[in-house]
Amino acid sequence: MWDINFKPSNTQDNILKFNVDRVVSGKTKNAGCGGVLRDSNGLVWGVFYGPLGVVDSNIVEMLAIKIALQVFLYSPWVKDHALFA
Numbered sequence: 001m002w003d004i005n006f007k008p009s010n011t012q013d014n015i016l017k018f019n020v021d022r023v024v025s026g027k028t029k030n031a032g033c034g035g036v037l038r039d040s041n042g043l044v045w046g047v048f049y050g051p052l053g054v055v056d057s058n059i060v061e062m063l064a065i066k067i068a069l070q071v072f073l074y075s076p077w078v079k080d081h082a083l084f085a
Contacts, residue, residue: 013040016077017084020064024057031055033064037072046075 020035034049048071052063072083 014081015040015084016045016072016081018068018072020061020068022052022060022064024055024060026057029054031057031060033060033067035064035068035071037068037075045077046071 016037016039018035018037020033022031022033024031031052031054032050033052034047036044037046038044048067052060055063069083072078
């Protein structure tokens with residue numbers, strides 16, 4: 001089960017950034033990931049975290065980035081803010 005939380009906020013420059021991380025137990029063991037969406041002032045706008053199941057450790061970070069992009073696309077700010085890479 002995934003947990004995704006959004007917190008409304010105001011920012012001057014309308015630029016947001018995701019920081020993602022992953023956890024893997026061994027080369028092909030259980031994995032999970034999470035991310036934090038922040039503005040240029042460091043204020044947290046949203047978070048996500050959850051399990052990925054048994055995934056090769058080489059692709060877990062890519063899955064975390066994919067999920068972060070999907071979370072942003074479904075967020076209430078997708079029309080008004082840019083996502084900084």
